[in-house]
Amino acid sequence: MSRNGTLRFAFGSLLVLSVPLVAVADDDLVRQVRDGHRAARESIQTLTATLTSEQIHPDRQIVTQAKYSRSGGVARIREGREGGHTEDLLMKGGEIRHIGRSWKAGKAGPSAVAFRAPGNAFFGPGDVWREMLIELTGPAGGQLDLDQLLTAADGPVRADREKLDGRECVRLRFSATYPSGAKERVTLWHDIGRNYLVCRxxxxxxxxxxxxxxxxQVLDFIEPQPGVVFPVKVRREHFRNGEMFSATVATLTDVTINKLLPPDALALPQVPRGTTLHDRIEGKEGPIDSDWKPLGVMRPAAPPPLPPAPKVAPADAPAVPSTSEPVSTGRWVLSGSLVLLVLAAGVAVVSRVRARRNSTA
Known part of the structure; x- marks a missing residue:
C-alpha cells in the first residue's frame, strides 16, 4: 500500500473510531449525572414546606398556596382553610386520593367529594417535587424521575460540561416525542456542586x-445539612416568537428536611360517610364510607367535564420539564402530557363545583 493510501486508511479508521469514543464519553457523563441526581433525591428522606406560586407576568397574582409534606414515596398536599373550602391530596401506594370539602354556616360538618387516580397522574398545583424540578413530566406520561425521563428520550442523550453563571454544570440534551405526536428538544443543566440537581x-x-x-431557572438553593441540598425558588418564563407571554415564580418557605414528621402529616382528613367517590383507576363512581369502601354497587363513571379554557393555550403550554404555570395547568406539562393535565384539572373542577353545590343545598 502506498504512503498516501496508508494515511487515508489510518485517517478513515480514526473517523470510524471517533463515533463510539464520543458515545462512550457521553454515556459516562450521563451515568455520572444519573447517579448524582439519584443520590440527591434519596438524601431527602422527609420534607415539609409551604409552597407559594405567583404569576408575575403579564400581571401579578397569587396562583397557588399549599402545605406540602413528604416521606419517601408518600406525599400530601393541603390547600384552603378549614371551615371554608379545602383540597387534600395524598400520593401513596401507587395511587392518588383527593378530597374536596366545603363548609356551610349552620351545617354540622362539611360536604365533600372524593377522587382516586393513578399514582403517576397529575398530583396537584402544590406538588413541591414537580415545582422544584425534582421530577419532570415526560413522554411516558405522568411524573418521572431523571432516570425514567432519559430512558424515554428519543435516541441517545448528549452530554457535555458547561459553566452556567460561573458554576460547573453538566448539560444534557435530548429530544422527546409524545403519543400525541408533539415533539420537544430539552436541555437540562445539572449543577455539579449542588449534587447534580437541575438548575436550568x-x-x-x-x-x-x-x-x-x-x-x-432555579433562583435559590438551601443546604440545611452538610451535603443535603434542595431548591427553594424557581422562575418559569414562556416565550412565543421571542417575546415572553407568561412568567411565574414558585417559592418554598418554612422548609424542614429530614426531621421527624408529626403523625398526621401524611394522613388525609376522614371522608364523610356517603361521599361520592370518582374512581379514575377502575372507571367507577358511587358513595363510600369513611374507609373509602363502596356503599353498595359502584356505577360506571361518567367522563369528567372539560375545565374552563386555561389562561395559556395548550399549544403555548410548557413542555416536558416545565412543571407548569401554577393554577391547574400542571407545571412540567409538555404538550404531550396535556391530556393528563386536562383530566386532572377536570377532576379539580368537578371537586370544587360539586362541593360548592352541595354546600349551598
Whole structure:
C-alpha cells in the first residue's frame, strides 16, 4: 500500500473510531449525572414546606398556596382553610386520593367529594417535587424521575460540561416525542456542586409553526445539612416568537428536611360517610364510607367535564420539564402530557363545583 493510501486508511479508521469514543464519553457523563441526581433525591428522606406560586407576568397574582409534606414515596398536599373550602391530596401506594370539602354556616360538618387516580397522574398545583424540578413530566406520561425521563428520550442523550453563571454544570440534551405526536428538544443543566440537581431547563417546540420555548431557572438553593441540598425558588418564563407571554415564580418557605414528621402529616382528613367517590383507576363512581369502601354497587363513571379554557393555550403550554404555570395547568406539562393535565384539572373542577353545590343545598 502506498504512503498516501496508508494515511487515508489510518485517517478513515480514526473517523470510524471517533463515533463510539464520543458515545462512550457521553454515556459516562450521563451515568455520572444519573447517579448524582439519584443520590440527591434519596438524601431527602422527609420534607415539609409551604409552597407559594405567583404569576408575575403579564400581571401579578397569587396562583397557588399549599402545605406540602413528604416521606419517601408518600406525599400530601393541603390547600384552603378549614371551615371554608379545602383540597387534600395524598400520593401513596401507587395511587392518588383527593378530597374536596366545603363548609356551610349552620351545617354540622362539611360536604365533600372524593377522587382516586393513578399514582403517576397529575398530583396537584402544590406538588413541591414537580415545582422544584425534582421530577419532570415526560413522554411516558405522568411524573418521572431523571432516570425514567432519559430512558424515554428519543435516541441517545448528549452530554457535555458547561459553566452556567460561573458554576460547573453538566448539560444534557435530548429530544422527546409524545403519543400525541408533539415533539420537544430539552436541555437540562445539572449543577455539579449542588449534587447534580437541575438548575436550568430549556424546552423548545420544533414541531410548531411559530417559535415556542420555555426557560426554567432555579433562583435559590438551601443546604440545611452538610451535603443535603434542595431548591427553594424557581422562575418559569414562556416565550412565543421571542417575546415572553407568561412568567411565574414558585417559592418554598418554612422548609424542614429530614426531621421527624408529626403523625398526621401524611394522613388525609376522614371522608364523610356517603361521599361520592370518582374512581379514575377502575372507571367507577358511587358513595363510600369513611374507609373509602363502596356503599353498595359502584356505577360506571361518567367522563369528567372539560375545565374552563386555561389562561395559556395548550399549544403555548410548557413542555416536558416545565412543571407548569401554577393554577391547574400542571407545571412540567409538555404538550404531550396535556391530556393528563386536562383530566386532572377536570377532576379539580368537578371537586370544587360539586362541593360548592352541595354546600349551598
Amino acid at each position: 431547563v430549556l424546552v423548545e417546540r420544533p414541531d410548531l409553526p411559530t417559535s415556542r420555548y420555555s426557560v426554567l
